[in-house]
Amino acid sequence: MESLFSLQAITEILSTSLRLSVPLVFAALAGVLSERSGVFNIALEGKILAGAFGAAFGAFLMEDPYSGLVVGMLFGMMAGSILAVLGVTFGVNQIVTGIAINIFVLGITAFLSRIVFGAQANTLRLPGFKAFDFPGLSSIPVVGPVLFGQDLMVYLMFICVGAVFLFLYRTPWGLAVRAVGENPSAVDSAGLSVTKLRYGCVIAAGALAALGGCYLVLSQVFLFSEHMSAGKGFIALAAVILGRWNPVGALCACLLFGFFDALQLRLQFNYQDVPHQFFLMLPYLISILALVGLVGKPRPPAAVGRHYRREAK
C-alpha cells in the first residue's frame, strides 16, 4: 500500500482535487452570478444535468466534443430561461421554480437518454477532451502536472472565474448586477431594467452551470448516466455561501470540497476493509460542516429570492 504522503500521492490528490472541483466551480459561478442579481438558484443541479445531457447529445450526434460543449450550454440556457420566465417575470417563488426545474430535468433527461442512446447508453464512449501538457511548465514537480497538465475545460474554468470577477467588479453592468441583488428599486429608479439584468444573469448562469455538466461528460466519464449530477449543484450552493457570493471565494470553497472528495477516493483505496460507502458521505458532510462552521453570519444579497414589482411599494 502506498503512503498517503509520498510526493506522487500528493500530486495525484491535488490533481484529482482540481478535476473534481471543476463542475462545482462552474456551478458555483453560476450561483454567484444569479444570486448577486437577486435570483435564488436552487436549479443549479438541474442545469448541470441539462448541460451534461446536452454535451452527450451534441457529442454523440456530431461526434466531436466542441459541439457537445455548445449543445450543453444551450440546454443549460434553456433551463435558465425557465427560471427567468417563471421566477423573474411571473413572480413564481424562485425556490419552487428551481425545485420544479430540477425534478423536470431529472425526468426528461432520464427518458431522453434512453431514446437517444438506447441500449448502448452505459457502454458508450463519447469523444471528449484530452489533457495536454504546457511544454516546460508541466514538468515542474507537483505544480506542473496539477496546473499545467489538464484539459481545455480546466483552463476554461479559470478563465470563467476571472471573467465573472472582472464583470462584477470592473464593469458598469457588474455594478448594476450587484445593485439589483441588493436593492432592485434603486436600480429601477436609476433607469435600468431589473428584468433584463436578472434575465441576463440567470440565463448566463444556465450556460455556466451547464459547463459543469459538460465537463462531467466530455472530460470525465464520456457517457451520460441518469442523475449523474449527484448533488453537485447543492454542494455548489453551499460553496456560494462559503465563498460569500464572490467568484474567487466560491472557487476556493469548491477547491476545498474537491480536495475532500479526492481525499475520500484516496481513503477508499487505502482502507479497503472499510466499505467504500462510508467515505462517500464525506464531501456532503464537509459541505454541511463548512456551513455550520462559518465564522460570522454570511449575509446574502438582500433581495435574493424576492420578486420585484414596481407598483407593489
Add this chain to the structure above:
Amino acid sequence: MQRLYRILFHLRSVLAIVAALAVGSLLIIAAGSNPIEAYKTLFHGAFFDYWGFAATLVKMSPLLLAGLAVVLPLRAGLFNIGAEGQIYIGALFATIAALYLPVLPGPVHILICTLAGALGGALWALIPALLKAYQGINEIIVTLLLNFVALHFVSFMVSGPMIEPGAPYPYSPEIPDSLFLPHILPCSDAHFGVLVGIVIAIGMYIVFRRGVSGFTLATVGRNPEAARYAGISVKRHIIVSFMIAGACAGLAGTFEVLGHRYRLFHAFSQGYGYDGIVVAFLAGLNPFLAILSSMFIGGLRSGANMMQRAMGIETTVVEAIQGLVILFVAMSLAFRYRATAIGQAITRRKELEQALDEQTRDKKT
C-alpha cells in the same frame, strides 16, 4: 370572465396534469408508440386492475407520507427537501429495532419499530431545524446535503455492520415475519402503511383548518414578526414542524421495510422523498388533497410498469411526465400567485429569517 378564471385557477392542478400528459404523449410518440394505447394501459393498470391497484397503493404509502413531510413545514414557509434522507434514517431505525431488539409479541414489536422509525426521521430532520432556528442556516441546502449523507450512511450500514452474511449486494437480514405489516387487500402487496398515511393526512387537514396549532404555524409562515408579537415562538414552530415532518418521512421508510421489502436494502427509496415534493405541490399544499395526488403519482409509477410489460415503453417516460407535472404546476402558480396557500406561506422567508435573528437575542420567548 372572472368566474371562468377562478374556476380554471382552482382546477390548476388538473390542468397541469392534462398538459403534462399531452406533452408526455409527444414523448411516447417519440419513443415509437401510440400514446392513447399507452395511457389506456397505464391508467387501466394503475387503477382498474386489482393487482395493479394494489401496486399503486404500495407506491402511494411512501409518496403520501413524504408529501406530508413537505407540506407541513411549508405552512411555516420552510422547505423540507430532506424527506429522502429522513426516509432512509427512519427505515434504518426501524430495521435496527426489528432485528436487534429481543423478540416481543408481534403487534407490540411492530409498534416499537414504527415509533423507532418515526423517531429516526424526526431526529434526522432535527439537524436542519436546529441549524435553521439557531444559526439561520438555509434549511434547503442542509436538507439536500443530508439526503446524500443518509443515503450513503445506510449503504454503509447494510454493506458493513448490518449486512446479511453471503449477500450478493448490500442488504440486511430479513426481519422476523411476526413483524410483517398486515395487508389490506387480500393476497396482494398493499399493506397497512397507506392507511396510516391517510389517517395522518386527514388529521393534519383538520388541524390546519380548525386547530390552534394550525393557525400558529400558518402565522409563523405568513408574518413571523406578528407571530412574535402574538407570543408565538418562531423557533419552537420550526423545530416541531420539522420533527413531525421528519417523523412522517421516517414512517414512509419504516413501512417500506415492515410492509413491503422486509429487509433494509441499500438505495431502496428511489427518490420517494423528491417525489413527495411533487405530491405536495400538486395538492396545493393541502394535506387532504395530498391523498389524491399521491394516489395519482403512485398510479403513474405502478402503471408505468404495466405499460412497459405490455408495450415495451421505457418506465422513464413517467419520470418525464412527473417532471412535466411539477413544471406545469409551477407555471400555474404564475396566475394569481399571491392568493394561493403556497404563495402566502413562502413569500416571507426573509421576514422569517429576520424574526429568527431577533429571537436569537430574545431569551424569554
Add this chain to the structure above:
Amino acid sequence: MSAYKLSLEGISKSFGAVTANDRVTLRVRPGTVHAVLGENGAGKSTLMNVLYGLYRPDEGRILIDGRDVVIDSPRAALAAGIGMVHQHFMLVGQLTVTENIVLGMKGQGLKLDLASHRRKIAKLSQSFGFEIDPTADVMKLPIGMQQRVEILKLIYQNAEILILDEPTSVLTPNETGPFFELLERLKSAGKTILFITHKLEEVMAIADDVTVMQGGKVKASLAKSETDPASLARTMVGRDVLFQVKRSAHSTGEPVLRLADVSANNARGLKALDRVTFEIRAGEVFGIAGVDGNGQAELAEVISGLRPVESGRIHVSDTDVTQASISDRARRFGVAYVPEDRHRDGLVLDESVAQNMILRTYNRRPFARFGFFDRSAIRDHAERLASAFAVRLQSVDQEVRYLSGGNQQKVILARELEGAPRVLVVAQPTKGLDVGAIEFVQQQILAQRDRGVAVLYISTELEHLLDVCDRVGVLFRGKLMDTIGSDDATPERVGLLMAGVAA
C-alpha cells in the same frame, strides 16, 4: 421658449376604483422652488411617480420647455432631465457613494472607471458644499448625508428638474435650515425644484410658488407672495379650522410604568438604548420625540417584550416585568402595544379580520377549546369589536389586507384596548392615515388616558405629540435627552434636543 420649465396638463391616474389623480395640472417656472402641498392621500406621490415614469397616466400630457415628452420609464425621465429623491432613498447601502452615483449612468463604455468618477464627484460635491466623501459606504452615512448623496447623484447625472418627496421628514428641525440653504444654492445654479410636502411652514420658508392638492385634485396654484399660512391651510384641509384635540385638565395617579437604566441593542447588535430612565403615571400621556432611528422602535419593543434588555429594569406598578414574556406582559400585566409598522408587526394581512382581532388571545377560552377554534365565538367577538370601533368592513371573515389603513389601525386599537390595559404603548399611530382617522386614533388615546392608563406615545410628528401629550421626552442616539412639560415644549426647544443639544 416656454414660460414654464415643466408643465403637467390634465393628468389622471386611477388604481382600480380609486382615482388618485383627477385632471391635475401643474406648471413650474424655470429656476424656482415649486411646492406641491397636500395631506396624505392627496395624490402628490402618485403625480410625482407619473412624472418620473414609474406610473403610466391614464390621460394627460407632460411638457418640458414647452415640448411634449413621453415619460414611460425612469430612464426616459432621466433622459428628459428629471430626477427624483424618493421618501425611501433609492440607494444601495452596500455600495460606496461613487458606485451609487454612477449606477445606471449612460455612456460609460465597457470599463467602470471609478477613479475618474470619484474625482469629478468630489469636485462637484465641493462646489455645492455637500461635504460628501465619495469613498464612503452609503450604509455607514447618517440619513441626512444619504439624502445629499441622492441629490448629488441627480446633479451629477445632469438632472435639470429635481423632485424632492417630503425631504425634511428625515431631518431634525435644526438640519432643515442648512438643507434649505443647499436648495437655494441649487436654485441659483439654475435647477428647478419640485418640493413635495405636507408642512405649511416649509412652503412659506422655501417655495416660490405653491400648488395645493386635495383628494387627487388641484385646489389652488399660486405664487407664495399671494398667500398666507391660514388660507393655505384652509385650502389643503378643505375645512376652516385645523383640527385640535381637546385635552381636558385632569389629575394623574400613581406611577404605573417605570424604566430604570434600560439599555438595549438593535437588530444589528448595536447599542440602541442607552440607560433610559423614566416613569409614566396613571392617566398620563408621555410623548417620545426624536428623529426616526434614534431608539424609538427599540424602546417600544423593550416595553412590550419583543426585544430583550441588555441591562436595567422595567416595572409595571410594583411588578418587575423585565424578564416577562411578550404574552405575559400583554395578558397578565396589561401592557398593550400598537406597533409602528402595522403590516410587519401588528397584523397578519393574509388572515381574516376576526383572527387578527384575537391575535394576542388566540389560545384562550372562549376562542379555543382543547386546541381547536370555536369559529362562532371568534366571529361574535370580532363583530362586537368592529362595531364598537366603527371599523368599516364587509365581513369579519374578510382578509385584513383589504381594509384601508385607517381601518387596519382600528382593528389593532380595538384588539389592544379591549383587555382594559394599564399601560399603552403606541408608536407612530397616525402614520399614513387621513385626517379623520388621525382624529379618531388620538381621541381613543386620550380616552385611555382619562380612564387612568399610562400612555407612551412615540411619534416623529412634533405637532401631534404636542397636541396629545402631557410631557414630552426626546430620544437622541438612544439617550433620553430631557423631559419637558408640554406647555413649555416649543418646537424650537424640542428641536434642539432632537439634534442632541442638551438644554
